[in-house]
Amino acid sequence: MKLGKFKRREFIKISSAFLASSAVAHSGSQFLSAESAEASVKSGDRVVKSICEICFWRCGIDVHVRDEKVYKITGQKDHPLSRGRLCPRGAGGHGLLYDPDRLKHPLIREIVNGRQFFRKASWEEAMTLVADNVKQLGQDYGPGALVSFTHGFGASFLKRLCNSCGIVSAPSYAQCRGAREDGFKLTYGHSVGSPEGVDVANCKYLVVIGHHLGENMHNTAVQDLSLAIKKGAKLVAVDPRFSVLASKGKWLPIKPATDIALVRGWIHILIKEKKYNIDFVAQNTVGIDELWDGVKDATPELTAKLTGIPVEQVVEVARDLARYAPNALIHPGRRANWYGDDTQRARSMAILNALLGNYKMPGGLITQKKYGVPPINFPKFKHPRVQYSSKYPLASKVSSFEIIQHTLEGKPWDIHGWIVYGTNLIHTSANQALTYEAITKLKFIASIDVLPSEITGYSDVILPECTYLERYDDLDDRTYREPYVAIRQPAVPPMYDSKPGIEIFKILAEKMGRFDLFEDDIETYLDKRLKKIGKSLEELKEKGVFVKPETPLYRQPNQKLKFKTPSGKIELVSSKMKEHGFDGVPQYTPHRENPDGYYRLLFGRAPMHSFGRTTNNRILLEMMPENTIWVNEQAAERIGLKDGEYVYLVHENGTRSNNNIKVKLTQRVRDDVVYMVHGFGHTDPRLRAGYMKGVNSSELTIDTVIDPVMGAVGIQHNFVTFSRGA
Numbered sequence: 001m002k003l004g005k006f007k008r009r010e011f012i013k014i015s016s017a018f019l020a021s022s023a024v025a026h027s028g029s030q031f032l033s034a035e036s037a038e039a040s041v042k043s044g045d046r047v048v049k050s051i052c053e054i055c056f057w058r059c060g061i062d063v064h065v066r067d068e069k070v071y072k073i074t075g076q077k078d079h080p081l082s083r084g085r086l087c088p089r090g091a092g093g094h095g096l097l098y099d100p101d102r103l104k105h106p107l108i109r110e111i112v113n114g115r116q117f118f119r120k121a122s123w124e125e126a127m128t129l130v131a132d133n134v135k136q137l138g139q140d141y142g143p144g145a146l147v148s149f150t151h152g153f154g155a156s157f158l159k160r161l162c163n164s165c166g167i168v169s170a171p172s173y174a175q176c177r178g179a180r181e182d183g184f185k186l187t188y189g190h191s192v193g194s195p196e197g198v199d200v201a202n203c204k205y206l207v208v209i210g211h212h213l214g215e216n217m218h219n220t221a222v223q224d225l226s227l228a229i230k231k232g233a234k235l236v237a238v239d240p241r242f243s244v245l246a247s248k249g250k251w252l253p254i255k256p257a258t259d260i261a262l263v264r265g266w267i268h269i270l271i272k273e274k275k276y277n278i279d280f281v282a283q284n285t286v287g288i289d290e291l292w293d294g295v296k297d298a299t300p301e302l303t304a305k306l307t308g309i310p311v312e313q314v315v316e317v318a319r320d321l322a323r324y325a326p327n328a329l330i331h332p333g334r335r336a337n338w339y340g341d342d343t344q345r346a347r348s349m350a351i352l353n354a355l356l357g358n359y360k361m362p363g364g365l366i367t368q369k370k371y372g373v374p375p376i377n378f379p380k381f382k383h384p385r386v387q388y389s390s391k392y393p394l395a396s397k398v399s400s401f402e403i404i405q406h407t408l409e410g411k412p413w414d415i416h417g418w419i420v421y422g423t424n425l426i427h428t429s430a431n432q433a434l435t436y437e438a439i440t441k442l443k444f445i446a447s448i449d450v451l452p453s454e455i456t457g458y459s460d461v462i463l464p465e466c467t468y469l470e471r472y473d474d475l476d477d478r479t480y481r482e483p484y485v486a487i488r489q490p491a492v493p494p495m496y497d498s499k500p501g502i503e504i505f506k507i508l509a510e511k512m513g514r515f516d517l518f519e520d521d522i523e524t525y526l527d528k529r530l531k532k533i534g535k536s537l538e539e540l541k542e543k544g545v546f547v548k549p550e551t552p553l554y555r556q557p558n559q560k561l562k563f564k565t566p567s568g569k570i571e572l573v574s575s576k577m578k579e580h581g582f583d584g585v586p587q588y589t590p591h592r593e594n595p596d597g598y599y600r601l602l603f604g605r606a607p608m609h610s611f612g613r614t615t616n617n618r619i620l621l622e623m624m625p626e627n628t629i630w631v632n633e634q635a636a637e638r639i640g641l642k643d644g645e646y647v648y649l650v651h652e653n654g655t656r657s658n659n660n661i662k663v664k665l666t667q668r669v670r671d672d673v674v675y676m677v678h679g680f681g682h683t684d685p686r687l688r689a690g691y692m693k694g695v696n697s698s699e700l701t702i703d704t705v706i707d708p709v710m711g712a713v714g715i716q717h718n719f720v721t722f723s724r725g726a
């Protein structure tokens, strides 16, 4: 394929003939319903220890196989992240394995008589085409002409290839927890981590700000929350929506975009009333006086006025935090890209935690460790690296949104090709129009994925990866309170003409003349790594996980602590922020008010879905087939909306949702917001189960405010109204 052959890349649907043949192929049916998961054990059944990939949490799973088919997935008992349990999504993971809509063969975009379509290709042809394009782009435009967008654990081998060839790898970091991580790093010298370094199970007073702990169903986090509730922990949910967590404690229905004002108010009360941990602050922090100067104006009265939370409640929660400290915690949350001042919001929460003195205390912030399996060092890119002059000096990682902007503008980075791994950019990146426009500028797009999606429809080459139940990945050796190393291994061989990521990237590397990046086979590689700690692959395959005895989590009284900040202490006033011209103490800046007749669009997660990754999974769709739009009952009465009716959502710029959505009338949201679960509303007809089910919030996240500190894309600044017309 000649570079830039497609002047205007059309979205390609798969023809009905293809759909019919693939439906017949599955009428057998390899797809197993939830009921089959109840089947009793038979002789000849086997259990394979592996790791879930339905979300990023990576729980240990026991995959139950009968007659070479997966019939049940359960939680591994010895794995610290599952503790014998799984969330509904993990238990329904075989819905992805047996999804009849899976990508089955490599596909290449063709054009005949002006009509664009995908044709089936051999791996040899497809991989040669990808390698030729990668080489050509490098020759024509130099290193950096190509970027990869990645999501998920499976991307580690692609990242190795990228690191060795000068290809920039853009994670979904800045669209998720990036602002939180950078905010905490500026304060404590280290990030929160994933899973989060928080001791929720032993917390006595937990404040959660806009974080859907429980509904996001991250397995161990929910188990820890249940333990805390069982032990009598008091919970406070700060949220414009009455979340599940709010139902277990106190609900503070905050006015959207005023969270920093609330946290500043609490800091004000703790300092003014001298209710902060004076000894801890004196020994381990810098900047308490300057912090007080910075929050002096954040009186309870002003806080109440800005946030809509009654002054008594503002004061009561601040005093309760002090009463239960150091076993009290402001949870750092997870997805943090809200309003464009997210690093400062994270900083404000980090500071408040420091005042409580909860660092390395039961129920507070904790640090975590890796098991520590040494890596095998592969060659890194040797040539002078292209200067990636990120606009955001305090960003730990480049934002994928920034890369989309550079692709569009052609500067300062001259990007001409994308490799997209496991992320549906059209649904995950804000401002779809921008993504579509960037696509038209590209000379080449390759997608590697399990399912078709909106982005694969715009690709030049599609490479079908097999699912996590059919492949090995690298060892899972990341930080956790109980350091562990776990294995993902195939429970069944790859179906159709799909391949594991490691094979795809090894072939690609070799076609690019790089024979030094991958071992001959994955088992040799994993065994070699494990030998470095005196273990073997055979042993890990059998056990699934090695866990180190629990390391001490809590600090000793008067223990001297060291932090990797410029001052070596917790920075209540950030020296780095000041150095780069930002406020050392987080300030509150008012955000836009709702335009007349419009509602702020908020979105979140449901326990049975992981965004768009699961909204074609027939097992999980049985539990939640579509999303709904939550509308406050009084607001609905004013505008005449009825419970259960279907409406279109219309952005204030006139953009209307592609599909309609069912109205859910409730008292559980403020009357100035509407709320929906993200990930529904696929517009790719190849996703036959999820096609046009509900609405995708990304279609309406058009206005963005970029965090000037690290580039997170604030997407909760969009306002919608309703339309009944088709």
Ligand code: SF4
Pocket (backbone or CB within 6 Å): 052, 053, 054, 055, 056, 057, 058, 059, 086, 087, 088, 089, 090, 091, 217, 218, 219, 220, 610
């Ligand atoms: Fe899988 Fe659920 Fe664990 Fe996520 S939380 S890895 S979906 S079992």
